[in-house]
Amino acid sequence: MLRYSGQQRLLLAADCIIFGFDGRDIKLLLIQRGFKPALGKWSLMGGFVRKEESADEAANRILRQLTGLEGVYLEQLHTFSVPDRDPVERTVSVTYFALIDINKYQQQLSDEYHAEWFHLNDIPELIFDHRQMVDVARKRVQYKATLHPLLFELLPEKFTIPQLMHLYEGIYDTTFDKRNFSRKLLSTGLLIKQNEKDKSGSRKGAFYYVLDRQRYARSQQSFLHFIPNPDHLLRNGQASSLVKERKS
Amino acid sequence: MLRYSGQQRLLLAADCIIFGFDGRDIKLLLIQRGFKPALGKWSLMGGFVRKEESADEAANRILRQLTGLEGVYLEQLHTFSVPDRDPVERTVSVTYFALIDINKYQQQLSDEYHAEWFHLNDIPELIFDHRQMVDVARKRVQYKATLHPLLFELLPEKFTIPQLMHLYEGIYDTTFDKRNFSRKLLSTGLLIKQNEKDKSGSRKGAFYYVLDRQRYARSQQSFLHFIPNPDHLLRNGQASSLVKERKS
DNA sequence: ACAAAAGTGTTACGTTTACACCCATGT
DNA sequence: ACATGGGTGTAAACGTAACACTTTTGT
Known part of the structure; x- marks a missing residue:
């Protein structure tokens, strides 16, 4: 069998940054981790890409192994x-990165992996460069959600507007x-x-909404401004003053 | 030396999609290609990632090998x-994907690789999945350029506004x-x-402009709307009618 | 009756679009 | 003088941001 000569061969892994909303x-x-190296430390769920599969397929497999879920929103982020x-x-x-409705998976979560949900502002120390991966993922979700109705992926079947707003506020860390x-x-x-209301959040109760799935599917590749003012996205970076020099 | 057992090891390559503007x-x-497989066929410039370098470093090296250029805009696109x-x-x-000023590199292009520039609407058959890579790259550039002043990377030191407009029109395939x-x-x-004018394009001539590099650097991570109407981006996809249901 | 969250409407402003004419120059 | 592409201004429509009060209901 013909092979390329003189090149290093290496292992390929797929790691999943899984976001959920409760x-x-x-x-x-x-x-x-229940295995070495770094046994007992926290990490992303990942695994090696097998001989017969692509990285995409590996990521789906890994996600399914951990959560039991299929057909989840999963997008390639970056290669490290x-x-x-x-x-x-x-x-x-x-x-x-994956976006899942936390309720859907909950029961299925296999104990085998000692998985736990962590609040975004309360992430423990992670192995290798996994923390960097999480940061890149969060930025990407922020970026994409400005233009795409991406965060709907995180919602349960029925949800209220205050809930959804809470979700956006969480991602952008603002109000x-x-x-x-x-x-x-x-x-x-x-x-x-x-017609039904969710009474768990208040006395008055908030009306439930459901996604119009057809429209949602079509809106996926289109561009929308979901965030009141994109300036929110600049809080991390330097220049916000230059973006639009509003005449005073 | 400790190793992971029972996993397939494979080769890692970096391929560069290089856009230029003349x-x-x-x-x-x-x-x-001057080598096998697919000798004589057209392909992207690429190469194997070496033992001591990251994919990012490999991509920079490969770009330098072909064009002689350093410090060029280069961004990781996707992993296949x-x-x-x-x-x-x-x-x-x-x-x-890389964005370069076509004039800067021109002379330096090594004959060793039999490199040629092709118009975006006139790309020859490419090996493997390289055509797919080009398509993904073009979409990414389109996407990014809506919000970022990305395409300035393609410009020569001095440029005119009609030139720049031409560039945008080319990327979005519209007017x-x-x-x-x-x-x-x-x-x-x-x-x-x-004060100077470019007289090559018309009798009247068009004023040259230069980039305010300081401001540009700061604007890099910010969001701007460069395209008159984002609907242009939807021409490929389905739904544009749903993006904004303008009240009639 | 009160506390707590949900829900709703208006106004002012800036941005975007559509659109048509004059300008400078080389031949 | 004319052809070619470069350059500019205005009005109408739209979208966005700021803002405060009323509603519902469980205790």
């Missing part, structure tokens, strides 16, 4: 490849005006109001 | 990993209103007008 907070799913990122042996990691948020949201025509 | 059209740099994408041996490719385009562009404060 109706109140955004969380990240981590596992406590510095030579010594894994101390044991050179391993290149293709990372994926929004509920009147403007609600108006913009409804103007997309993606939500269908139910 | 002041009139956007082009893609391809090489005619289906098992048999390379018929010789399993090779995973981390792809990068813009020059009055609106020019106003929006100048409103960014990123351009500094020169």
